[in-house]
Amino acid sequence: MPNQVPLVSYLVLGDDPHLIAHECTNCKARFFDRRNGCAKCFGTEFKDVSLPKEGKVRAFSIVHSAAPGIKVPFVASVIECGTTRVSANIINVDPKPENLKLGMKVKLATYVLGKDEVGTEAIGFGFEPA
Amino acid sequence: MASENLYILGIHMTKFGKYPNRDLIDLAAEAAQGAFKDGGVTMGDMNILAAGNLRGTGRIGQPLQKQIGQTGIPVYNVTNACATGATAMRVVMMAIKAGEADMGLAVGSEKLAGVGLLTGANVKADGKTWTPEGRFDAVSATDGRIGTETMPGVFAQIGMEYGSRYGEVSFETFAKISEKNHYHSTLNPLAAYQKRMSLEEIMKDVMVAYPNTRPMCSANTDGAAATVIVSEKKLRTLSKAQQDRAVKIAASVLTTDPWEDGCQVLANVNTCTREAAKQAYAQAGVGPKDIRLIELHDCFATAELVHYDNLMLCDEGAAVEHFNSGATWREGRQPVNVSGGLESKGHPIAATGIANVWEIATHLRGEAGPRQIEGAKIGMTHVIGLGNTCAIHILQK
Ligand SMILES: [Zn+2]
Numbered sequence: 300m301p302n303q304v305p306l307v308s309y310l311v312l313g314d315d316p317h318l319i320a321h322e323c324t325n326c327k328a329r330f331f332d333r334r335n336g337c338a339k340c341f342g343t344e345f346k347d348v349s350l351p352k353e354g355k356v357r358a359f360s361i362v363h364s365a366a367p368g369i370k371v372p373f374v375a376s377v378i379e380c381g382t383t384r385v386s387a388n389i390i391n392v393d394p395k396p397e398n399l400k401l402g403m404k405v406k407l408a409t410y411v412l413g414k415d416e417v418g419t420e421a422i423g424f425g426f427e428p429a
Numbered sequence: 430m431a432s433e434n435l436y437i438l439g440i441h442m443t444k445f446g447k448y449p450n451r452d453l454i455d456l457a458a459e460a461a462q463g464a465f466k467d468g469g470v471t472m473g474d475m476n477i478l479a480a481g482n483l484r485g486t487g488r489i490g491q492p493l494q495k496q497i498g499q500t501g502i503p504v505y506n507v508t509n510a511c512a513t514g515a516t517a518m519r520v521v522m523m524a525i526k527a528g529e530a531d532m533g534l535a536v537g538s539e540k541l542a543g544v545g546l547l548t549g550a551n552v553k554a555d556g557k558t559w560t561p562e563g564r565f566d567a568v569s570a571t572d573g574r575i576g577t578e579t580m581p582g583v584f585a586q587i588g589m590e591y592g593s594r595y596g597e598v599s600f601e602t603f604a605k606i607s608e609k610n611h612y613h614s615t616l617n618p619l620a621a622y623q624k625r626m627s628l629e630e631i632m633k634d635v636m637v638a639y640p641n642t643r644p645m646c647s648a649n650t651d652g653a654a655a656t657v658i659v660s661e662k663k664l665r666t667l668s669k670a671q672q673d674r675a676v677k678i679a680a681s682v683l684t685t686d687p688w689e690d691g692c693q694v695l696a697n698v699n700t701c702t703r704e705a706a707k708q709a710y711a712q713a714g715v716g717p718k719d720i721r722l723i724e725l726h727d728c729f730a731t732a733e734l735v736h737y738d739n740l741m742l743c744d745e746g747a748a749v750e751h752f753n754s755g756a757t758w759r760e761g762r763q764p765v766n767v768s769g770g771l772e773s774k775g776h777p778i779a780a781t782g783i784a785n786v787w788e789i790a791t792h793l794r795g796e797a798g799p800r801q802i803e804g805a806k807i808g809m810t811h812v813i814g815l816g817n818t819c820a821i822h823i824l825q826k
Contacts, residue, residue, distance in 0.1 A: 360585035369573030384691035
């Protein structure tokens with residue numbers, strides 16, 4: 300199996316790919332990016348927590364124009380994984396309004412995004428209908 | 430809050446549209462000189478200049494002075510996303526309230542005609558080997574792979590998210606909002622597009638980001654707007670004609686989005702708007718029902734809907750019912766975006782927050798001609814700067 304790297308560091312690869320969030324140890328606010336502090340309580344200590352791999356669609360848009368290299372149309376969405384909202388594409392679905400529904404159940408899926416010059420695969424993620 | 434009242438003394442906007450042969454300064458100068466003429470004053474009367482521009486040099490104040498008058502006054506160059514123009518107004522107001530000025534000019538100018546899709550910054554070229562970069566350690570571009578940063582897609586989701594909270598909103602409902610605004614534009618000679626569009630035409634037009642088709646998106650145009658703001662004390666020294674046309678700024682509020690679950694995943698334009706509206710109603714001593722007409726930030730049809738609720742024009746969760754009641758059409762109880770809104774008037778970003786004020790002030794002065802809303806004594810303007818900022822002004826005559 301080729302070497303793999305995740306598209307972003309909050310995607311954890313391995314036998315059981317999943318997403319993690321950086322949770323404020325004081326107020327439990329969750330974030331995905333590198334943090335300088337907590338936007339809710341101003342604390343500066345965080346721990347990583349795993350998110351459920353299943354969620355439901357809170358918002359979506361079928362996007363028909365995008366930066367070069369991105370295949371359109373695609374489905375941009377906000378997924379609720381438990382109580383944590385995640386930005387993701389809905390994948391493995393024909394991107395038409397009739398195939399998408401607010402509240403629909405989805406689950407995390409990963410895919411190979413591409414290979415670099417030394418053959419390392421970058422792994423992306425999305426959510427697919429559950 | 431300082432007690433002295435502030436007034437719009439003069440205000441002007443250029444027609445929004447395409448100006449291939451005129452630059453940011455030409456447009457800003459037309460707006461500024463128009464505002465001076467409207468207010469019966471000159472550059473020599475200004476004690477402060479706040480100049481807004483987002484996507485050009487972002488520093489147009491001094492170049493503008495060099496065309497319309499170099500008097501040595503302080504200049505503040507302002508950028509605050511789509512709230513840039515409204516922020517420039519607030520800079521002038523804060524200077525007056527602080528006692529550093531008694532009259533000042535706020536101007537916003539933008540060249541956007543022909544600019545394509547406005548995307549986020551997270552576009553990254555792939556290197557020879559995957560290299561983590563940025564706050565997410567991304568090895569490649571994330572825009573389009575992890576959701577979208579394009580404005581039509583972001584605001585589409587903001588509209589859909591409203592549906593998640595209060596019941597699904599149909600594509601047709603969003604499209605009808607656009608139908609209303611395009612209908613309104615037919616009476617506004619300063620709008621970039623003045624074409625009435627049928628619901629069917631809107632729904633069958635090019636899909637940009639479902640449920641927003643092209644006519645449901647704000648139009649990228651050129652344009653500028655400017656206003657002269659004056660203290661009440663100074664106003665009382667001016668002529669009766671000037672005093673008679675002055676429009677009171679009953680409230681001026683700027684907020685940002687307070688932290689809430691999910692607010693860093695999908696832009697939250699709701700919390701900052703609701704809070705700004707609350708503060709503005711309190712400052713002006715009025716309630717939503719007292720507002721005769723509203724210019725709100727319909728950067729996309731999906732956005733207009735959520736702001737009916739955020740501005741408390743309807744009961745919580747009742748934005749669709751409110752729209753379906755006909756209240757927000759120009760013939761309705763409380764018209765919204767009689768200018769045609771950003772979808773047809775155009776959205777030259779830095780000019781927008783002042784152009785909205787121009788629209789309301791023109792109705793309050795009874796000078797809106799064929800599109801005049803009768804009995805307009807109190808009106809409201811609202812802009813959103815994605816990221817997020819909300820600015821609200823309540824004007825009173
Ligand atoms: Zn915290």
